[in-house]
Amino acid sequence: MQLIYWIDLFGVFVFAISGINVGLQRKLDVFGASVIAFATAIGGGTIRDLLLGSTPVGWMKDANYIYAIVLGVVLSLFFRPKVQKLSNTIFLFDTIGLALYSIIGIKKALMYDMSPVVAIMLGTVSAVFGGVLRDVLTNQIPLIFRKEIYAILSILGGGLYFLIVYIYGNETLSMYISMVFIIVLRLVVVKKKWELPKL
Amino acid sequence: MQLIYWIDLFGVFVFAISGINVGLQRKLDVFGASVIAFATAIGGGTIRDLLLGSTPVGWMKDANYIYAIVLGVVLSLFFRPKVQKLSNTIFLFDTIGLALYSIIGIKKALMYDMSPVVAIMLGTVSAVFGGVLRDVLTNQIPLIFRKEIYAILSILGGGLYFLIVYIYGNETLSMYISMVFIIVLRLVVVKKKWELPKL
């Protein structure tokens, strides 16, 4: 799990960069944008932990998460024009973060004896509610409620996770396959500009 | 309490229908509207449980709540024009939900040794904060802060509950009388279009 820990820290770092850029675009000052960076990076995991009753919540017990966010914030502020040119790189890591948070959320929910359906929901909450919090705090209707098929990928990947565990009984294999599935599917979805219908 | 369990599930189902209709009206996609349905249905009880420290929160431990919401969402999507014609029926169940959630919230708070004042507040939180969450997530000032006398009924009904328990010492009787009181009073209030003053 050592590898996952580092990817997880990297996910927090990337979500913080994404958050501070949104904050600055929306005319917040440096402090406000930094709060948005924090909320984007740890919001999903925090809501998951609160719902499970896993407190103090995760990032409060391991300073590396805070350092990763601060690093993302500081780098974004100092190299702002360059960070914006890296949008492809950020998009890639954002996608990795989506996959990783979805599956880590499921694992954590299972540690608390949640059913598969609740576990998939909590995986999705972990992956997308940082962005929801970011949008609520900047007074916008959350992006994933309107345009992005983002959250559906998390749900499908979560379903695949349990399917593979059910068929092959191998949790580690299932974890990696469903993560790769989410990443590939997101790349396809964005390429093809698939959207959900509005009624 | 078997009857109350079924009414409770029905309340969740009705609140989900109310939530998805609001979500679709506000131009969300199907996923976004479904999240609003969930938030409306279980938001109030979730906030109550978090404040009390009753975690994992209620709906995560009983899949029937999730099924009730999914059923409400699916039926709304398939029979959308018909559901909208049922607005009187929905209004009635919404009113039953208000009464039920208020009193169930009080009961749960008392299990955690809260004082009557805090219990009444938590009953009201259970009954109305699903709607508050719905409005915040769709970027509106919560309806109950502006127009609806909704929450006051929950508070009055909660006060009546403790009054009857104090006088007659009968919790079951008190529960039913205060629920009927909330339902009847809401029908009168909506009929008469009573509002709270703005200063």
Place this chain on the structure above:
Amino acid sequence: MQLIYWIDLFGVFVFAISGINVGLQRKLDVFGASVIAFATAIGGGTIRDLLLGSTPVGWMKDANYIYAIVLGVVLSLFFRPKVQKLSNTIFLFDTIGLALYSIIGIKKALMYDMSPVVAIMLGTVSAVFGGVLRDVLTNQIPLIFRKEIYAILSILGGGLYFLIVYIYGNETLSMYISMVFIIVLRLVVVKKKWELPKL
């Protein structure tokens, strides 16, 4: 700590007055404005307690907090024109509240074995997230994200607290000095109209 308890109650009272005035300015009815008063007064401490897992959260276990809020609400409603003339007095107590909540938040976080960095963050959350919640519930971008240097003072004061404890090893001394530091610095900041840069 008896003195701090009374100042704390006074802080809740003052934040409730500030909250109800904002609510009424934003065209809410009396109930809505009262909810905003509650959210402003106890929001920050509630989020701190939830993150720490200190539940039922503080104000639910001591009715005096609720009485202090209700008193603030009732006085504001009855003496509204006069309360608005007291804006200098309210500003002063709001500043005292900022200082007090920051340091009380740190103390509480340390009781839960949080690191100094997390403790400073939770002190700031205690001091400013009541206002954030007030602004989110009234559908505005939180004031402290845009204009007010408010939160930075809480962070600086928290840093000073740990610096003095580190050098002199005296927690009580440190507590009072860092509170006075926050109060004086805020008066200077508002006088000089210092703001954070937007990038």
